[in-house]
Amino acid sequence: MQRVLIIGATSAIAEATARIYAERGSRLHLVARSADRLKTITEDLRIRGAAEIGHGSLDVNDVSAHAAVLDAAWADLGDVDVVLIAHGTLPDQKACEASVETALAEFATNATSTIALLTLISNRMQQARRGSIAVISSVAGDRGRSSNYLYGSAKAAVSAFLSGLRQRMARHGVDVITIKPGFVDTPMTREFKKGALWAKPEAIASGIVKAVDKGRSVAYLPWFWFGIMTIIRSIPEFLFKRLSL
Amino acid sequence: MAAAGRSWGRYPVTTEKVVALSDRHASLPKSDVPVLPLGNARSYGDSCLNDGGVLLAARGLDHFIAFDPASGTLTCEAGVLFSEILDLAVPQGWFLPVTPGTRFVTVGGAIANDVHGKNHHRAGTFGHHVLAFELLRTDGTRLRCTPTENAEWFAATVGGLGLTGVVTWAAIQLRRIAGPWMSAENHRFGNLSEFFELSRASDRDYEYTVSWIDCVASGKALGRGLFSRANHAPASPDSRPAAGNRTLGVPFTPPISLINPLSLRAFNQLYYHRQRKSVVHATTHYQPFFYPLDSIANWNRIYGPRGFLQYQCVVPPEAAETAMAELVSTISAGGAGSFLAVLKQFGDKPSPGMLSFPRPGATLALDFPNGGAPTLALLDRLDAIVDGVGGAVYPAKDARMSGAHFRRYFPQWEAFSRFVDPGISSSFWRRVTE
Incomplete structure (x- = not known):
């Protein structure tokens, strides 16, 4: 039986992932900001087959609260096989350009808080010498684009941090998995017009579970984003700066 | 987000703003235009559409x-x-x-x-x-x-x-x-009166009964088809693996409907003769038994960009045999019939809803490729038959019945309208009441 800790458990992708683990009969510990929402999700996962479910309430930007929430999670689960970090926002790029405060707050939510959590989590996992840490980054972190470079730079920081962490943890038997979803149809992206490239959270979730099961390093989800981002990364800067992407 | 609304029949096409619901404890979003709750948009016509309004997409309430x-x-x-x-x-x-x-x-x-x-x-x-x-x-x-x-x-x-x-x-x-298996029988019948006989003989001992009819055949073979009856099997007969999930799909909408008089005649002929013996027994998984079309994703696309119209009516028991014969011969004469002509006898249990469709009698469901005016004219002819014997047409499948017909089919509509939320409306409701 897998013991799974999910941070940002009320996000659409995290919830879809939790359902897969619940159907496997896993033991879950869910952390999110909204206690009401967690209650709804917990009831549902229990019926779907989760062995037992604990939960904790956390505002990820309250870094001083991280240690206690993780202590509680470890105490609840005993040992942890899989950690999924899934919290995030989609910042309004224009608002971030207009306000230093907004830009830094969004960066904190999407990057600093994740780095803080990973620092504590990786030390615990290193001691256990086993398990997987999966983190939802984004294809947006592969190259900054004018339309959302605050979000992109935060995800780039997370991706680079994970790449280094993966090297370090490889020596200790811990898998570190960078999840890079493309466009996903979730409440976070409700204002966007959806086209053929958009995926459902359920599809991303099954890709996450597969990547964790197989101990992959970087998973583009769906897979075709690897091709798209390879092309986008290879466009020379003198050309790229003229494009509107 | 403004989006082109489509129901399962892909007709009509409307424009509405879609707002997703995700928290059952939250209040509904404020709106100046009428809203309409939307499930999975499997209704065929315009009862799940709200042209110019808002659709409250409730699929997110999935706990x-x-x-x-x-x-x-x-x-x-x-x-x-x-x-x-x-x-x-x-x-x-x-x-x-x-x-x-x-x-x-x-x-x-x-x-x-x-x-x-x-x-x-x-x-x-x-x-x-x-x-x-x-x-x-x-x-x-x-x-x-x-x-x-x-x-x-x-x-x-x-x-x-x-x-x-x-x-x-x-x-x-x-x-x-006891398990996921069904024990089913398929009987071939040669005409409508054989159907009614089989139905009378089966409804007592079989929990599930339904028939497919060949709506192209005419003359002595009018209303021939296959009668299927089944019960849940007492226990798993063996450890066969469960039916797989969907394997096929229609990946895009072909430029024209693939359903035409030629393909229709060939399909009906083959389907009627798909079993050589007149009775076949089988133990099958519940999925192919209840949901044969669910294994073909987006099957509705085969009707092409203009979509299709589904027609389901019920006619009262005393008039069932003659009215069904008249309906089927009208369709057969038009040559516009469908793959999926489904015939069933409803039971006598009064329906619980003021606007519920099921009532005692026989019900027939068909789909027609949207051929424009001739298709609509054919459906109007069917309505005349149904209305003449005091029957009704199913709103969930309708995109075209007249307001006058709706109000006769559902005499409780006026009493019902007192319960309509002043902030809610649908393309269907406006069409049949205004």
């Missing part, structure tokens, strides 16, 4: 709330799909009390259309198995409705086409089964 494996009562949010209920309940020995021909409908949609299935003669409609639900009105009022508590609201909302408010959650009673 289970409580399940008692001892009694088989399930409480869940209204956006939960029947397929999700089956995935949960079948391994624990429970089945849907009533199911339509697709498992990709939501609980809320099943209530709003008071759906029926192959067991109507035994189990009645889905509404008969709804223990309770919460109705959320656009003014923020929440009503707990059961057959005895807020009973009028219960009767208005069951079959009420989403017009009385948003159903946020519902409790339903599931049905015990």
